[in-house]
Amino acid sequence: MSEPDFGFRASDFETAYSEELTSTGRFNLAIFGKTGVGKSTLINAMFGRTVAETGIGRPVTRDSQLYLHQSGTLGIYDTRGVEIGTDSERVLGDLRSLVGQLESRPLQDRIHVAWYCVRSTDARFEDTEARFIEALASLGLPVMLVLTQVGKRAEEYSPDALALGAAIQRRGLPIVHNRPYLTNALRDPWLGFGVHGLQHLLDDTFVIAPAGVARALVAAQQIDFDRKRRAADNRIRAAVGLATAAGATPIPFSDAAILVPIQTGMMGSIAVTYGVRLDASLVAGLAATGLATQAGRSVATSLVKLVPGAGTVIGGTINAAVAAAFTFGMGRAWREVCERMAKGEFGPADALDNEAIKSVFMAEFKRQATNRLRRR
Ligand SMILES: Nc1nc2c(ncn2[C@@H]2O[C@H](COP(=O)(O)OP(=O)(O)OP(=O)(O)O)[C@@H](O)[C@H]2O)c(=O)[nH]1
Ligand SMILES: [Mg+2]
Secondary structure, three states, rough: OOOOOOOHHHHHHHHHHHHHHHHHOOOEEEEEEOOOOOOOHHHHHHHHHHHHHOOOOOOOOOOOEEEEEEEEEEEEEEEEEOOOOOHHHHHHHHHHHHHHHHOOOOOOHHOOEEEEEEHHHHOOHHHHHHHHHHHHHHHHOOOOEEEEEOOOEEOOHHHHHHHHHHHHHHHOOOOOOHEEEOOOOEEOOOOOOOOOOHHHHHHHHHHHHHHHHHHHHHOOOOOHHHHHHHHHHHHHHHHHHHHHHHHOOOHHHHHHHHHHHHHHHHHHHHHHHOOHHHHHHHHHHHHHHHHHHOOOOOOOOOOHHOOOHHHHHHEEEEEEEHHHHHHHHHHHHHHHHHHHHHOOHHHOOOOHHHHHHHHHHHHHHHHHHHHHOOOO
């Protein structure tokens, strides 16, 4: 990848991205349930395509029936072709030794939460499943019981699903809040059921998971963009603080590149928060800041031309207010680009629509930086 002279430096971005990934850590979820109940569908709905892209995962030990899929800030443990009942003992044996090994490892390597899935339309919950859940709990794993494919029209749940949920609840199993989470992860146009219950499941997963992996879960999940926005805004605030400090000594135009590492670091961090892959965010970062880079000798100087009023305040130097406004504008514009990338609005990660990225970034940058300058 060729590097522009100023503006976005791919190497700075890569460094920031990988540092952020390391410090964010990983949220590890174990998911169980009988074949075909909708485990993969639930994971895809909650965490986006990240998991599917990691392929088949790898067995945690040779011959193990437990697989780990690891991608960025997310780890998923699951099984393949395992029958709860006949294969339970083997899976639980693998899990027991795994959990034992992980005890001495850092928090981010351990299993944080288990989801046990039951298909609501099966209308039955077997004793072998109850014993499996008890065994999970005895390993110290918090178990959330998820009813999948639950029909819901308006605010009415399907009576069958409610009956199954009540029957499970009566067993008094060691599950979180002693009640199932009612979900549907895929719109069913035939029956007219929409996706529901995922936000509640996620919110309680945040409560149950250790605080030390909350940032990883914010980054990994792909349904609650408010949480991502809040995390991004914290990072923007930090970068604006750094830029303000840098600008406290008026920076000559020619030295405005001093702001570039601050802004690039912020962008790397925000990309991680949105779960955007490194390769995709590199391409998007180059596209987004490319116009600024082409227009002048540095992002900061060329951006002056884009922001009404900025030129008059500075007179040959970049001052603190302008440095802050630019950094804020870039942060907000990049946040917008990352959110849309995460939602797939710019196309697939390996064929991004660069023109669309540019225009979204520039429009948002001008708007946000200008507002920030006016607010002074
Ligand atoms: N309508 C609807 N269909 C679902 C839902 N979840 C799963 N399905 C369908 O049920 C089938 C099985 O779903 P999977 O997600 O592959 O089930 P699984 O538990 O991962 O299955 P295995 O990996 O084979 O154990 C697929 O055809 C899905 O489309 C859901 O929430 N709603
Ligand atoms: Mg599956």
